[in-house]
Amino acid sequence: MAQSSSLKTLSVLVENQPGVLARIAGLIARRNYNIESLAVGPTEEPHFSRMTLVVDQDQTHIEQIIKQLYKLVNVLKITEFDPAEAVERELMLIKVSVLPERRYEVLQLGEIYGAKIADVGACGVTLEISGTPEKLDDLLALCEPYGVLEVARTGRVGLERNEKRASLI
Numbered sequence: 001m002a003q004s005s006s007l008k009t010l011s012v013l014v015e016n017q018p019g020v021l022a023r024i025a026g027l028i029a030r031r032n033y034n035i036e037s038l039a040v041g042p043t044e045e046p047h048f049s050r051m052t053l054v055v056d057q058d059q060t061h062i063e064q065i066i067k068q069l070y071k072l073v074n075v076l077k078i079t080e081f082d083p084a085e086a087v088e089r090e091l092m093l094i095k096v097s098v099l100p101e102r103r104y105e106v107l108q109l110g111e112i113y114g115a116k117i118a119d120v121g122a123c124g125v126t127l128e129i130s131g132t133p134e135k136l137d138d139l140l141a142l143c144e145p146y147g148v149l150e151v152a153r154t155g156r157v158g159l160e161r162n163e164k165r166a167s168l169i
Helices: 018-028 059-072 099-112 134-148
Strands: 006-017 035-042 048-055 075-080 086-097 117-122 124-131 148-153 157-160
Touching: 006 059, 006 157, 018 048, 018 059, 035 117, 048 059, 048 148, 048 157, 059 075, 086 134, 099 117, 099 124, 099 134, 124 134, 134 148
Parallel strands: none
Antiparallel strands: 006 048, 006 075, 035 048, 086 124, 086 148, 086 157, 117 124
16 A cells, blocks of 8 residues: 555544444445555454544545544544554565575565565465555565565554653653
């Protein structure tokens, strides 16, 4: 996913109920907004899920989306991330076509980016990497000359950064 200056990340805390994801995605689609990335999973409380949505919209449209989402009964809290005050990551699996005699080159690229080996076959290797979308894009671009067979990305997840406390410094 290429980084755009208008990409906004929303963290939406919802009740863990059937149909909530469909209602939220439907609400955004009905307003003709595209979801660039969507990740959903349970939180530390099993009754709640956190949805992380990335949308390519200006601030006015983001505010409209937030207002509309709050009208849904299962939405509990919405946080718009300030990139400087949030930790955001994405997971990617990338299957690269590479013969055994050149496999070391791909593995070395992966190591530079902190990727792990997920699978090795006779004519390819699958790397697992997590990080910022830009980091994943960079590794993907470096693997292109070898032949990228498949890519699977989770979409972003994120949390606000921990508070800085003067008493701890």
